């Protein structure tokens with residue numbers, strides 16, 4: 001029996017990309033079909049253009065083109081997890097609809113999976129046709145995240161990746177609402193390997209990530225991956241406390257005592273923050289560990 005591969009594609013107002021995307025996916029499917037039975041899972045994230053109609057037509061014509069239509073726009077991260085929830089293949093790939101991630105790279109990712117890797121993630125080398133601003137913010141964000149969190153976070157990666165069913169089941173077991181797929185993909189562990197590719201420009205249309213939604217995603221990433229903001233407050237409290245002690249010793253009583261009271265308040269906020277961090281960790285209800293394999297059970 002051939003192994004199965006699902007390709008998850010989140011779609012939000014991509015009418016101008018869909019025909020070309022489908023063509024390229026179809027080509028990939030044909031190329032891989034000796035080895036793999038490939039199905040597509042389009043997740044239409046409440047598009048208001050012709051995307052829905054187009055995808056419905058494709059799914060009527062091709063039984064392997066599955067379609068999930070959201071009732072409204074829930075956002076990119078949620079569209080990805082809905083695709084994963086509905087995938088039951090041996091392997092699942094996640095790819096953007098705008099052809100910035102070339103579908104052909106999935107073949108290379110599959111080679112890595114056959115070698116025994118469990119996550120083959122796309123790592124961008126060049127990023128064509130993207131603004132300096134986008135490249136710079138992405139560059140800075142991944143490095144910031146890496147310095148803040150304990151897990152090694154691969155830089156210059158997006159959602160584009162191929163994962164095994166084990167990895168998919170681990171990721172779909174994380175049910176929090178504020179999601180950051182790339183981070184979860186690191187948190188669950190497993191053996192992962194980069195596959196380098198040139199990130200193309202969009203085939204058509206405009207990015208849906210405005211500055212506001214980029215900041216939102218970045219904050220989700222930081223809050224999901226680390227408790228650094230609270231650590232920083234604690235650090236600030238300590239520095240201010242020590243500074244005010246120095247001021248008091250050097251007889252700067254007024255500024256010293258203002259600083260002393262201020263640092264106590266920051267300390268108090270830090271302590272409360274640490275409890276809230278713990279409540280947050282518990283409320284996410286994540287599994288305590290993820291098992292890769294068991295032997296002799």
Ligand code: UDP
Pocket residue numbers: 009010011012013014045073074075076077079095096097098100206207208209
């Ligand atoms: N997308 C989505 N829901 C949204 C926004 C985007 O499903 O609310 C999809 C979009 O159609 C694309 C992918 O997520 O397939 C990435 O979006 P985009 O290309 O706009 O982001 P960028 O590549 O600029 O970071």
Ligand code: MG
Pocket residue numbers: 096098100202207
């Ligand atoms: Mg894009």
